[in-house]
Amino acid sequence: MPAPPSQVSQDYVIGPGDELQVFVWRDPELSVTVPVRPDGRISTPLNEDMQAVGKTPLQLARDIEKVLSIYVRSPHVNIIVTKPVSAFSQVKVIGQVLHPAAVPYREGMTVLDAVLAVGGLANFAAGNRARIVRMDHGKETELRVKLDALVNGGDLSQNLPLRPGDVLVVPESRF
Numbered sequence: 326m327p328a329p330p331s332q333v334s335q336d337y338v339i340g341p342g343d344e345l346q347v348f349v350w351r352d353p354e355l356s357v358t359v360p361v362r363p364d365g366r367i368s369t370p371l372n373e374d375m376q377a378v379g380k381t382p383l384q385l386a387r388d389i390e391k392v393l394s395i396y397v398r399s400p401h402v403n404i405i406v407t408k409p410v411s412a413f414s415q416v417k418v419i420g421q422v423l424h425p426a427a428v429p430y431r432e433g434m435t436v437l438d439a440v441l442a443v444g445g446l447a448n449f450a451a452g453n454r455a456r457i458v459r460m461d462h463g464k465e466t467e468l469r470v471k472l473d474a475l476v477n478g479g480d481l482s483q484n485l486p487l488r489p490g491d492v493l494v495v496p497e498s499r500f
Contacts, residue, residue, distance in 0.1 A: 345404055415428060
C-alpha cells in the first residue's frame with residue numbers, strides 16, 4: 326500500500342515522534358517506515374543510528390545516501406513525513422479562546438483555521454490585540470493580528486498564514 330502524500334512543506338523540520346517513510350529507489354529491502362525516537366535519531370537497515378531531529382526531509386535523505394553509498398552504488402533516497410506529530414509541527418493557540426490547545430499544523434494553515442479549531446474567541450477576548458509569536462532564524466518576532474476584525478467583521482486581510490511552531494496569543498480585554 327503506498328504511503329499517503331506528505332502534508333508538510335519542503336522546509337518542514339523533523340521532530341521527535343514524527344513517523345518517516347524512508348524510500349530507497351530500487352532497494353525495497355532498505356525502504357522502511359520508522360519513528361523518530363525521543364533522542365532525535367532513527368534506525369534503518371545498514372544505518373542503526375542517524376540524527377533526524379532538526380533536519381528537513383531532504384537533508385536527512387542526503388545524509389542517509391552518504392551512509393548507504395558505502396554499501397550501495399548511487400543510492401537515491403526519499404523521505405516522506407507520514408505522521409508529523411512533534412511540537413515542531415504544531416501551532417499553539419493560547420489566551421482568551423474557548424479551548425486553548427496545540428493544533429496540528431498543515432500546509433496552508435491560516436489564523437482563521439487555528440481560531441476555528443479551538444472553538445473561537447472567548448467572551449472577554451481582546452481579539453484586535455492578538456499576536457503571532459514566531460521564531461525566525463533563532464530570533465523571536467511578533468506579528469500583530471486583528472482577530473475580532475477577522476472573525477466578527479470578515480476582514481480577510483487579517484487572515485495571516487501560520488508556520489509550524491507559531492504561538493497565537495489572544496489577550497484578555499481591559500475594562
